[in-house]
Amino acid sequence: xxxxxxxxxxxxxxxxxxxxxxxxxxxxxxxxxxxxxxxxxxxxxxxxxxxxxxxxxxxxxxxxxxxxxxxxxxxxxxxxxxxxxxxxxxxxxxxxxxxxxxxxxxxxxxxxxxxxxxxxxxxxxxxxxxxxxxxxxxxxxxxxxxxxxxxxxxxxxxxxxxxxxxxxxxxxxxxxxxxxxxxxxxxxxxxxxxxxxxxxxxxxxxxxxxxxxxxxxxxxxxxxxxxxxxxxxxxxxxxxxxxxxxxxxxxxxxxxxxxxxxxxxxxxxxxxxxxxxxxxxxxxxxxxxxxxxxxxxxxxxxxxxxxxxxxxxxxxxxxxxxxxxxxxxxxxxxxxxxxxxxxxxxxxxxxxxxxxxxxxxxxxxxxxxxxxxxxxxxxxxxxxxxxxxxxxxxxxxxxxxxxxxxxxxxxxxxxxxxx
Amino acid sequence: xxxxxxxxxxxxxxxxxxxxxxxxxxxxxxxxxxxxxxxxxxxxxxxxxxxxxxxxxxxxxxxxxxxxxxxxxxxxxxxxxxxxxxxxxxxxxxxxxxxxxxxxxxxxxxxxxxxxxxxxxxxxxxxxxxxxxxxxxxxxxxxxxxxxxxxxxxxxxxxxxxx
Numbered sequence: 211x212x213x214x215x216x217x218x219x220x221x222x223x224x225x226x227x228x229x230x231x232x233x234x235x236x237x238x239x240x241x242x243x244x245x246x247x248x249x250x251x252x253x254x255x256x257x258x259x260x261x262x263x264x265x266x267x268x269x270x271x272x273x274x275x276x277x278x279x280x281x282x283x284x285x286x287x288x289x290x291x292x293x294x295x296x297x298x299x300x301x302x303x304x305x306x307x308x309x310x311x312x313x314x315x316x317x318x319x320x321x322x323x324x325x326x327x328x329x330x331x332x333x334x335x336x337x338x339x340x341x342x343x344x345x346x347x348x349x350x351x352x353x354x355x356x357x358x359x360x361x362x363x364x365x366x367x368x369x370x371x372x373x374x375x376x377x378x379x380x381x382x383x384x385x386x387x388x389x390x391x392x393x394x395x396x397x398x399x400x401x402x403x404x405x406x407x408x409x410x411x412x413x414x415x416x417x418x419x420x421x422x423x424x425x426x427x428x429x430x431x432x433x434x435x436x437x438x439x440x441x442x443x444x445x446x447x448x449x450x451x452x453x454x455x456x457x458x459x460x461x462x463x464x465x466x467x468x469x470x471x472x473x474x475x476x477x478x479x480x481x482x483x484x485x486x487x488x489x490x491x492x493x494x495x496x497x498x499x500x501x502x503x504x505x506x507x508x509x510x511x512x513x514x515x516x517x518x519x520x521x522x523x524x525x526x527x528x529x530x531x532x533x534x535x536x537x538x539x540x541x542x543x544x545x546x547x548x549x550x551x552x553x554x555x556x557x558x559x560x561x562x563x564x565x566x567x568x569x570x571x572x573x574x575x576x577x578x579x580x581x582x583x584x585x586x587x588x589x590x591x592x593x594x595x596x597x598x599x600x601x602x603x604x605x606x607x608x609x610x611x612x613x614x615x616x617x618x619x620x621x622x623x624x625x626x627x628x629x
Numbered sequence: 630x631x632x633x634x635x636x637x638x639x640x641x642x643x644x645x646x647x648x649x650x651x652x653x654x655x656x657x658x659x660x661x662x663x664x665x666x667x668x669x670x671x672x673x674x675x676x677x678x679x680x681x682x683x684x685x686x687x688x689x690x691x692x693x694x695x696x697x698x699x700x701x702x703x704x705x706x707x708x709x710x711x712x713x714x715x716x717x718x719x720x721x722x723x724x725x726x727x728x729x730x731x732x733x734x735x736x737x738x739x740x741x742x743x744x745x746x747x748x749x750x751x752x753x754x755x756x757x758x759x760x761x762x763x764x765x766x767x768x769x770x771x772x773x774x775x776x777x778x779x780x781x782x783x784x785x786x787x788x789x790x791x792x
Contacts, residue, residue: 234772247655248696257783261792278656285656333695333719349697349723351782358786363772397643398689402718431692431717486643573652594647594693601651601669 212461214369215436216404219344219458223327223364231368231465240343241270241321242356243330245312245569246289247277250296252331252350258357266360268301272321275307277569282576310541310567313337313425313509318450318543324439325456329356334509334591336427339436340420342443342457346434367433368467369404369460370395374411376474381626383519384419385511385589385609387411387472388426389480393490394470401431403467406460411474412437417446418515425510426591429487479624481587482607485595493612494624503586504529504617505598506610507538507565508572511589514547516540516610521553523614523628524560530620535562535613536578542567562617574599587616633710633730634747634758635683637740640670642688646720649691649699663702680707683748685740687713691720700724710748712737712755712766725773728781733767740764750774 211228213221221228224235244250250273258264265271273293281287290307297305309315313334316322324342329335331353338345348362356362372391391405405427412420420437427435437443439457447454481496483489506512506520517539529535537557539545545567548554554564565571571578572590579599580586586598586605593605606622615625647669654665667674684703690713691699700723703711710730714737724731732748734755740746744759753768769777779785786792 248698252659252697253701253783257786261783261786261790263786263790283656289656331695333693335695347695347719349695349700349719349726351697351726352722355726355782355786358790397692398715398717401689401715431689433718573647575652575656579653592647592693594645596651596653596669597647599653 212463212465214404214464214466215406215438215458215460216344216369216434217366219325219327220364220366222325222456223344229366231366233366234363235366236361237327237364238361239270239329239356240326241272241328242353243272243274243312243316243328243335244353245277245332246275246293248331248350249273249293251289251292254350254354254357255296257354261358263358265300265302265357268303271302271357272304272316273297273302274309274312274315276310276312277575279308279568280566308566310544311509311569314513314540314544317341317421318541320450320452323453323455324443325458329353329362333428334425336432336435337421337425337509339424339427339434340417342436342439344434344436347428367402367404369406370400371466371469372405372407373409373469373471374474375409375471376411377414378411378474379477381479381611381629382477383609383611384415384422386477386480388423389482389490389607390472390477391470392426392430392488395430397429397486397488398431400427403432405430405432405435407435407437413440416515417442418513421513422510429591479609479612479626481612481622482593484593484604484606487593487607493608493622496622499585499606499622501533501587501616501620501622502584503578503580504533504535504613505571505578505586505588505590506613507536507540508569508590509540510591511610512538512540512544514544516589517544517548517553517557518551520610520614521556523611523625524618525556527560527618529561529617533617533620535617536565536571537562538565538571539567571598573597587613587622589613632747632749634745635681635710636679637683637685637742637744637746638678639740639742640686643692644686644690645692646694646696646699650696650702655696655698659698659701659705662698663705666702666706675706678706678708682708683746684708684711685713685737687737688715690716692717695719697723697727700727700729704729725776726782728777728784730777734764736764
């Protein structure tokens with residue numbers, strides 16, 4: 211029977227030769243990831259104690275304190291402390307803090323390999339599909355079940371094929387590609403489904419950009435996003451000493467519930483306007499939107515490629531008066547690579563403030579919240595009402611290049627006017 | 630659990646997890662955080678809601694984060710049953726795992742705030758006792774009903790582990 215890559219991944223996890231979309235399988239988890247905000251503190255620690263159960267396989271579990279680092283107050287500090295102590299008490303050696311947002315750390319620290327089933331207590335766990343894994347976000351109680359049994363039930367999703375053909379025009383980044391897809395498919399158009407990204411556009415995309423694509427699959431409601439392994443994947447695996455795992459490809463006659471095709475040559479810089487991710491417009495047509503904050507960071511748009519693109523645009527320029535440009539490299543490793551390449555100094559000379567590698571600003575819990583009536587243009591993944599602070603503030607999502615260009619002019623700006 | 634009757638609190642499309650459980654309050658205890666549930670669209674929610682109320686919304690309920698704090702704070706405030714036209718998948722699973730019944734009904738736009746509705750989960754029908762209307766609703770798949778009957782995943786794990 212012909213299968214999609216997602217079906218093959220779940221067949222492997224279920225120990226079956228084949229599975230079909232719609233089938234419910236009991237799947238064995240290869241890796242589990244928890245963060246600080248939704249990890250042990252929520253429904254997990256207390257219930258595990260009550261059940262008198264231990265972690266099924268501590269070596270398969272990673273815990274990353276990333277949302278509340280550095281803590282903004284004593285309550286956040288207590289949560290990080292609790293998470294750290296819980297990890298130690300349960301023999302979790304793969305514990306990280308102040309290392310950066312969990313999804314970048316998981317990939318860089320070789321905690322995910324192609325072919326694996328990975329679940330995490332963060333909706334953007336779907337990021338690891340860029341490495342050819344089946345990864346998806348789960349809630350805390352669901353994680354409790356995984357920690358105790360090493361398994362969970364999953365309905366095998368139908369797949370949507372998202373096909374992009376051709377090279378990206380100048381000034382267009384992966385963020386524009388995924389916003390174009392979500393704008394077309396809709397913010398619930400892929401609910402319960404897998405998004406499989408293919409075509410020559412993705413074939414030519416570096417891993418930093420692919421991770422941005424799969425990261426946002428959940429913003430169309432998808433269960434997982436996936437890109438098949440190729441030579442770019444293998445180079446990335448080798449560079450990060452990630453075990454090769456198992457590579458799957460969809461069969462040529464596999465069944466898809468929908469197919470979308472785009473020509474990359476027609477893409478322009480886009481933005482997602484408040485307060486939904488599928489509220490997508492061309493950034494040049496979004497009107498005269500004055501901005502107060504520009505943010506480049508997170509598991510979506512804070513990688514080396516992102517900061518380099520921003521620095522290349524900002525070299526020799528200054529950000530507009532009254533605008534704050536905040537930069538949070540997606541990990542310590544990204545920070546160090548950018549530092550060595552002189553990217554952080556270029557950004558700083560343009561007037562940017564370099565922040566710790568953290569989730570803080572993306573969801574308005576520290577390091578860059580916005581106030582009433584303020585507007586932020588951000589390279590992150592969500593622009594829901596109140597997401598980055600005041601519910602009377604506005605968030606526009608855009609590529610790191612567009613964020614950098616907007617920081618220079620003080621209004622939402624098409625970066626092609628500055629390249 | 631054949632019939633569930635309750636007063637309705639009604640919301641529209643795209644009630645996402647940042648609305649149900651605003652991130653700014655997630656560092657609080659869940660009991661404290663529950664006071665701010667739904668506050669971006671309805672600051673009075675925590676004062677209005679009564680145990681046993683039916684939380685009714687329209688399309689794409691619970692989109693966004695995996696945060697279980699969204700259904701958990703609703704549960705702390707006494708919500709045991711949710712009805713919506715459609716759900717984001719992680720939110721749906723979180724409800725089930727917490728023992729909250731999440732029912733799909735394509736006609737929730739006909740239901741208003743403070744209507745009293747009676748849900749027959751086995752027949753797959755909702756009766757609006759205030760307006761006299763009847764709506765069809767989705768039946769709960771058996772493997773999910775079993776989890777909800779148990780009282781959620783923790784109770785089911787207790788059973789499985791013999792605690």
